[in-house]
Amino acid sequence: MNNALNSLASEPPARILLIKLRHHGDMLLTTPVINALHQAWPQADIDVLLYEETRDMLAAHPFIHRIYGIDRKWRKLGTRQHLCKEWQLLKTLREQKYSLVINLADQWRSAIVTRFTGAPARIGFDFNKRRGWFWQTCHTQLASVANHQSLHTVEQNLSILAPLKIAPVRDVTMSYQPEDWQAVQSRLHSKGVEGAFIVVQPTSRWFFKCWDERKMAETITALQNDGHTLVLTSGPDKNEKAMIEKILALCSPERIHSLAGELTLRQLAALIDHARLFLGVDSVPMHMAAALRTPCIALFGPSKLTFWSPWDVVGDVIWAGNFGELPDPDKINTNTKERYLDAIPVEVVVAAVRKQLL
Structure with a gap:
C-alpha cells in the first residue's frame, strides 16, 4: 500500500x-x-x-x-x-x-x-x-x-x-463562464431589472426544508418596502414553480421578478454572484452563495447542521432549532407535509437581512 x-x-x-x-x-x-x-x-x-x-x-x-x-x-x-x-x-x-x-x-x-x-x-x-x-x-x-x-x-x-500528506485547501469553488452571466443579464433586462437586486430561493427539492409561503411573502414585502428589488428563483420542478407563484400572489408586484425554473445551474451561480444578497433555504443555491462569497441569509431546519450548513458563509444561518423542537434528521420522512422551518419568526429574518445590507 x-x-x-x-x-x-x-x-x-x-x-x-x-x-x-x-x-x-x-x-x-x-x-x-x-x-x-x-x-x-x-x-x-x-x-x-x-x-x-x-x-x-x-x-x-x-x-x-x-x-x-x-x-x-x-x-x-x-x-x-x-x-x-x-x-x-x-x-x-x-x-x-x-x-x-x-x-x-x-x-x-x-x-x-x-x-x-x-x-x-x-x-x-x-x-x-x-x-x-x-x-x-x-x-x-x-x-x-x-x-x-x-x-x-x-x-x-x-x-x-x-x-x-498534502496541504488541504478549504475554499469551495463554484465556477461559471462569461456567457452564463450574459444569458442572465439578458433575462434580467427583459424583465426590467436594473441595478442592485436580492436573490430569494424559497424552494428545495424536499419541501420539509421550506418556510411557509406566507412568511416568505411577508419578508419579501418588508424588503420591497425598504426599496429593494427581488429576484425569485427555483428549480424546474412544477411543485417548486407552483410555490413561487403562490408567494408572488401574496406580494405586491413592485420590484419583484421571477426566474423560477428558467436558469441552468451555472446561470444561477452567475445570478447569485452578482446579487447584493442571497436569501434562501437549505438547498444547492445556498451552498453556491456561500462558495461565491455573496452575503447570505440561510434558513436551516432539520438537516444535520454540522454536516450541511453553508461552508464559510458570509452572513447568518438562522436555525429553526433555536425557535422550536426539530426531529432527528435520520428519522424524517422526506415526503412529509410538515414545514419544520415555520418556527422561524419573520422579524428575525428581516432583521438579519437588513443587518447584512447595512
Whole structure:
C-alpha cells in the first residue's frame, strides 16, 4: 500500500481521477479536494467521475481536465445496452492510465470502478459499512472516518487526503463562464431589472426544508418596502414553480421578478454572484452563495447542521432549532407535509437581512 503512495513523492502523478456519485450539493463540496490536488500537483490532469445530471456543478471548474458521467437514464435502455454503456466507460477510464484515484463515494460501484482503473495508488474511505476484503482489495489505502461525525462535509472530504500528506485547501469553488452571466443579464433586462437586486430561493427539492409561503411573502414585502428589488428563483420542478407563484400572489408586484425554473445551474451561480444578497433555504443555491462569497441569509431546519450548513458563509444561518423542537434528521420522512422551518419568526429574518445590507 505505502509503496504506491511513496512513489508519488518522487514521481508526481500525471493523471488523477476523483470519484463522487451523489447529489448536486455534494459535488460542489468536493471542490476543496480538487483544489488541494491541483495545488500539490499543478501539472497533473485531474478528471472527475460523477452522475451525469450533476455535471453542471463542476463543468466550468478551472482545474478539472475532463468529466466522465454515469447517466442513470442508461437503465431505461434495456439490460444489454445498459451493460454496454457501463463497460465502455470502464474501458475508457482504464485507458487513461491514472497514477492516482481518489474515491470519495461509498457505493460498491465506485469501488469496482476504482479497482478497474488499474491505478497503482487508489485511496478510499474506511467506511464502517464497507469493512471487508472486497472494499480493501479495490483500494491500496483507506483513510480513516473515525471523526467524521463531528466534521462538516467539506472537512470529511478533505480527510481523504491524509495518506497523501498534502496541504488541504478549504475554499469551495463554484465556477461559471462569461456567457452564463450574459444569458442572465439578458433575462434580467427583459424583465426590467436594473441595478442592485436580492436573490430569494424559497424552494428545495424536499419541501420539509421550506418556510411557509406566507412568511416568505411577508419578508419579501418588508424588503420591497425598504426599496429593494427581488429576484425569485427555483428549480424546474412544477411543485417548486407552483410555490413561487403562490408567494408572488401574496406580494405586491413592485420590484419583484421571477426566474423560477428558467436558469441552468451555472446561470444561477452567475445570478447569485452578482446579487447584493442571497436569501434562501437549505438547498444547492445556498451552498453556491456561500462558495461565491455573496452575503447570505440561510434558513436551516432539520438537516444535520454540522454536516450541511453553508461552508464559510458570509452572513447568518438562522436555525429553526433555536425557535422550536426539530426531529432527528435520520428519522424524517422526506415526503412529509410538515414545514419544520415555520418556527422561524419573520422579524428575525428581516432583521438579519437588513443587518447584512447595512
